[in-house]
Amino acid sequence: MKYSNKNEAYIIIDSVPGDKSISHRAFMLSAIAEGSTYISGISICRDCLSTINCLQSMGIKIDIDISKKTAIVHGKGLYGLSKPENVLDCQNSATTMRLLSGILSAMPFDSVLSGDPSLKKRPMKRIIEPLKLMNGGIYSLNHDYAPLYIKGGKLNGIKYFSNIPSAQVKSAILFAGLYAGNTTTVLEPELSRNHSELMLKDFGAGISTDYFKDTSDGFHISTTISNTDKLYSHDIHIPGDISSAAYFMAAALIIPEMHVLIRNVGINPTRTGIIKVFKQMGAYVNIYPAENSGSEPYADIEIKSSQLHGIVIEGSVIPTLIDELPVICAVSCFAQGTTIIKDAAELKVKESDRIAVMCSELSKLGADITETCDGMIINGKKTLRPSKINSYHDHRIAMTFAVLNAAIGGGINIKGSECADISYPGFYNELKKVCQKSY
Structure with missing residues (x-):
């Protein structure tokens, strides 16, 4: 300052500090994109470091310049993550756990995500339920709370009505939707944070959002993502x-x-x-x-x-x-x-x-x-x-x-x-x- x-x-x-929500998403999508992504204005708070550490544990090279608040993420493509040798420690970050769960549900390996005592009190059923509907092998090891065990595999697209105004839930489903065999749609009563939708589009994903003024079921926002072959690296500035x-x-x-x-x-x-x-x-x-x-x-x-x-x-x-x-x-x-x-x-x-x-x-x-x-x-x-x-x-x-x-x-x-x-x-x-x- x-x-x-x-x-x-x-x-x-x-x-x-750079926007924490956008920083999480920038690191994750850059990791599964083709090529290297330059990110400026990153948040280097503890939550975002949790995401960085988890990605590095899965073989992603990330060069960080803390003084300049920049990073270069060397992506390996949609299926380029490697099986982690240990439990992925999300520490206090629910964003890390929930969003990574969507990606890991499609990987050709098993993984376990855990965190600190506070994170283990955060509800995870809200992502377990839709990811299971997508044929995801995701299981709680603690009565719908973390740790989570994920057996990666082939996913199916779904149409999911989300009663919870949560961008984390929506993002987990959309990230999984990148890998699904057909389209995936998330419906919301009101538009939650749309950082994921904007960034997915910038990376080249086929994604669209429709707004319906009058609906009988009360769900006014519909976001649809298609199966994607590649995400493409590009420069990102985080406000x-x-x-x-x-x-x-x-x-x-x-x-x-x-x-x-x-x-x-x-x-x-x-x-x-x-x-x-x-x-x-x-x-x-x-x-x-x-x-x-x-x-x-x-x-x-x-x-x-x-x-x-x-x-x-x-x-x-x-x-x-x-x-x-x-x-x-x-x-x-x-x-x-x-x-x-x-x-x-x-x-x-x-x-x-x-x-x-x-x-x-x-x-x-x-x-x-x-x-x-x-x-x-x-x-x-x-x-x-x-x-x-x-x-x-x-x-x-x-x-x-x-x-x-x-x-x-x-x-x-x-x-x-x-x-x-x-x-x-x-x-x-x-x-x-x-x-x-x-x-």
Whole structure:
């Protein structure tokens, strides 16, 4: 990061880590493409390193320049992965486990994927079920949780109705669909993150998405992929992760007289719910899109401290901000009136039960917050006080309370704060620098 001097109107944040979701997919698809793929703007967080390590364990050469945030992945083609000698350790990364499962289901070898205690609590039935319908030999060794045993083989295409608004589920099926004997279709009620679809198309896969306004079954989005002979390497630029930018956006809103410009942030429409919600709450936000940004658009985001008011957050916007809901919940504590979050039951099966955790830990600070079956109710404008809180080893919880710590002037002790490295190495130092610049 670089920062403007005090004579300028705002603090400039030159970069946030590359988008984690896009980075995972870039490494995986590059590994099964023909030739070498150059990737710039990569995320080098612990989750993405899990994907890199798993691919290297299967014979993929990956040259990484950490200082330049670039990588060259030397792909070996659709069936070029080698049988791993050991269990593939996905550590804390559900994205690694779920997406790789789709690819490994078609490989001519058996494999086992496992992870840390947190990952072993994440539900895997959601991918086991559709992959088995595709004739995939995938089995849980722990009652629908990790570890997973995968006996690779020939796959069949399916038409799958996904009730879960999960890009990971959709991606696992689409990645498996590359190898299926006929077309594979995934139907969703609302469009979840579409990074996989955009990247698959860029790699040359035959993929299309259709939108249906009026349907009797409630499934409005249909994505179809065809059996593919080859994926073709190409250069990839990964924009900054809006989920990482979210913490600086939140800090700017709730710290008096703070004003920031965050550069080169991804603004894929399936990820920009936080911008829509903050604007609805009355936030001062300006978006300056980059020209010719390719499949994944990006922009500079300007945001400053604002008088906020409570709103209802529900429905189709939820999948577009699911990872940002903890920090949105924190910001709601500073808004006038009541904020209601609905339709967010998916938060219960993240790295922690984020509904229960946000309610319990914010209550320790004096927030007026009530847990509901699929969200929470926050009555804002209560004075928050320092306290000791537990992150439950959830990186998004830890970073959310770090923002609150800056907003109330310190005193919040975060147990397990080191877990921020899962998605944002060096986060606390960057937040400290930005907040110091605001005074």
